[in-house]
Amino acid sequence: MSYLGIVLVSAFASNVLLAYGLGVCPAFRRDRESPLVSILALGLVNTLAAAALWILRVLVLEPLRLGSLDVLLFAVLVAPALKYLARAVASLESPLLRKIGSAADEAVVGCLVFGIALLSSRSGYLLPEAVLASASSCLGYWAALVLLEAVRERLELSDLPASFRGAPSVLASAGLMAMAFMGIDLTLVKNLVG
Amino acid sequence: MSMEARREPFTPDPLLGALIGLCPVVAASDSLADGVILGLGAALSALVLGLSLPSLKSLMPARLRSPMAFALAAGLAALYGLAAEAYSPLLAKGLGIYLPLVAVNCLVLASLRRGLRPGEDSALGLAATVFLYFLVSVLVAGLREVLGAGRLTLPTPGLSPRSLLILESPPLRLLVAPAGGFMVLGCLAAAYRLVQRVRGRRLP
Numbered sequence: 524m525s526y527l528g529i530v531l532v533s534a535f536a537s538n539v540l541l542a543y544g545l546g547v548c549p550a551f552r553r554d555r556e557s558p559l560v561s562i563l564a565l566g567l568v569n570t571l572a573a574a575a576l577w578i579l580r581v582l583v584l585e586p587l588r589l590g591s592l593d594v595l596l597f598a599v600l601v602a603p604a605l606k607y608l609a610r611a612v613a614s615l616e617s618p619l620l621r622k623i624g625s626a627a628d629e630a631v632v633g634c635l636v637f638g639i640a641l642l643s644s645r646s647g648y649l650l651p652e653a654v655l656a657s658a659s660s661c662l663g664y665w666a667a668l669v670l671l672e673a674v675r676e677r678l679e680l681s682d683l684p685a686s687f688r689g690a691p692s693v694l695a696s697a698g699l700m701a702m703a704f705m706g707i708d709l710t711l712v713k714n715l716v717g
Numbered sequence: 718m719s720m721e722a723r724r725e726p727f728t729p730d731p732l733l734g735a736l737i738g739l740c741p742v743v744a745a746s747d748s749l750a751d752g753v754i755l756g757l758g759a760a761l762s763a764l765v766l767g768l769s770l771p772s773l774k775s776l777m778p779a780r781l782r783s784p785m786a787f788a789l790a791a792g793l794a795a796l797y798g799l800a801a802e803a804y805s806p807l808l809a810k811g812l813g814i815y816l817p818l819v820a821v822n823c824l825v826l827a828s829l830r831r832g833l834r835p836g837e838d839s840a841l842g843l844a845a846t847v848f849l850y851f852l853v854s855v856l857v858a859g860l861r862e863v864l865g866a867g868r869l870t871l872p873t874p875g876l877s878p879r880s881l882l883i884l885e886s887p888p889l890r891l892l893v894a895p896a897g898g899f900m901v902l903g904c905l906a907a908a909y910r911l912v913q914r915v916r917g918r919r920l921p
Contacts, residue, residue, distance in 0.1 A: 542895055543814075544744030548823045551736050591798055594817035598791030603784050632787055634740050634821045641814040686911035687903075690736055694903030701896035 526655060527716045529648070533656045534663030536709050539639055541667055541701035546635030550668055550697075551690050560619070562665045564626035566658055567612075568605055569639050572631075573657030575601045576640040577650055593644070597637055605631045635664065667704075671697060731824050731846060732853040733902075733909040738824035742854045743898040745815040747865065750808050750872040752858020754801055758819040759854070760847040762793045763828035767843040770832025786829050787820075794820035804874050824850055853905075861901055865892030 524532070539545040579600070580593050606628055613624025630636055639660045643653040674696045683692055731737040738759055746752040770786055777785045798816040802809040809816060819825065828843065862869055867887035868880045891897045 541899075542744070544740040544742075544895055544898065545818075547739045547743055548737055551739075591802070591817075592795055594791045594798070594820050595788070595795045598784075598788045598820065602787060606784075632821060632826065634818050634823070637821045638740070638814060638818055641817060645814065684907075686907045686914060691903045691907035691910065694899050694906060696903075698896045698899030698903060701894070701899055702891070705894065705896060 524652075524713065525716055526652070528712055529652055529656050530659040530662075531707070531712045531716065532709055533659035534666065535704055535707040536712055537642075537660075538663045538667055538701075538704050539635065539642070539660045540664050541697065541704045543638060543642070545638035546633065546664055547697075549633075549635075550671060551693055558665070558669065560622045560626050561668075562661070564609075564623045564630055565635070565661045565664070567623065568609065568627045568630050568636050569657045569661045570654055571605060571608070572597075572601055572636050572640040573643040574650065574654050575604070577644040577648075577653045580644040581650075593641065594637075597640065601640075602631050605636075667700065670700060674700070730909070731827070731850045732857075733906045734913075736906070737827060738822050738850060738854075739902065740818065741815050741822065742857050743902060744895040745812055746854060746858035746861065746898070747893040748862045748870040749855065749859045750805075750870040750878050751812060752855045753872045754805075754808060754812065755815055755819070756851040756854030756858075758794070758797045758801070758816065759822040759824050760851040762790060762797065762819055762822070762825045763847045763850070764844060765793060766790055766825060767828040767832050767847075768840055770829065774833055782833055786833060790825055790829055791820040794818075794825075805872065805876075805878060807876060808872065808878055857898070857901055857905065861892045861897055863887075864889045865894075865897055866890070 537543065540547060540550055576593060576597055579596050580590060584590050584593055584596070609624050609627035609631060611624070613621050613628060615621060615624065639657050642660070643657045646653070646656065648656055671693060675693050678688075678692045678696065681692075687695075732739070732742065741755040741759065742752070746755055766786070766789065770789075773789075774782055774786075794817055797819060798809070801812070801816055824847070828847070831843070859869060863883050865887055867884035868882050871879045871881065873879045889897065892901060
């Protein structure tokens with residue numbers, strides 16, 4: 524698949540939030556960092572995690588037929604290294620870098636980062652493709668979050684039954700958004716951009 | 718530790734009330750068998766961690782408690798993945814990335830955090846919470862499969878799981894897709910809130 528195809532598939536056709544349900548718990552809470560900090564932190568952590576897990580899985584575990592132990596290696600090697608790096612960034616002087624570092628520190632152990640790293644390393648991509656796919660997945664997640672936030676704002680002004688107010692209506696709206704994203708499917712992207 | 722696990726208290730109604738541990742239920746649990754396997758994995762891991770960490774944490778150096786506890790969660794997920802593969806290779810293959818993701822399920826992370834905190838709720842409360850999580854994940858998966866595919870796939874061991882035909886023509890085929898998972902969960906969460914409101918308890 525072409526690089527543009529990988530970007531489109533990872534961001535839309537296989538959107539991590541709406542097609543895989545990854546990072547869905549934090550998506551339904553309002554206490555998030557600012558969008559710029561979140562996207563930069565997620566991008567940093569996701570790309571590094573995907574690259575590290577790809578290297579471990581493809582170069583170490585698969586030749587030894589131990590692919591199912593990737594979760595253990597992620598927990599023992601990748602997550603602590605990323606946490607250490609995120610804390611190092613958080614201790615820098617720049618306020619933006621400090622915020623990014625602490626947001627990245629929080630994000631390391633979560634289904635979004637590990638899920639994207641697993642998807643990228645198990646998709647049969649080469650290393651640059653896996654890194655691009657993880658960065659695009661992160662962009663797709665952010666796009667879906669922004670759309671959901673806009674929907675949530677409209678829903679708060681709507682006259683909904685009391686039990687549907689808040690998370691239930693946002694969940695149902697996410698379902699409708701997921702239906703819309705199903706329209707951009709893998710075959711369509713392959714036919715359009717190769 | 719993830720943000721959501723850090724901020725959320727360990728609630729008695731994790732799935733429909735606090736919306737914790739949604740990812741396998743929304744996307745992967747499109748059949749009863751998948752719901753049972755994923756729900757059981759998350760519930761067992763949360764239970765084992767919640768019960769064992771209070772005793773194990775005194776053996777762990779304070780600075781390494783979180784990474785060691787996470788490594789324990791990952792070890793449990795890897796073991797559970799291998800057991801699921803041995804029990805039903807087809808079902809385990811179909812679940813793909815969701816079996817290893819049990820390690821970072823928000824319920825498991827919340828249980829892990831609970832286990833590392835001093836003076837937490839009783840083991841009975843923890844068992845009731847994870848049992849409720851398991852029941853709701855099985856309910857969502859069963860509902861989606863019956864209405865979306867018209868059958869119920871039983872988590873039987875061996876190469877091909879058994880299916881029971883329930884409806885000749887399923888009314889809502891969309892429900893087996895992730896979009897349907899969001900919708901079913903949204904409707905069940907609304908029903909749960911309605912019940913809680915009738916009982917005089919309000920959820921955020």
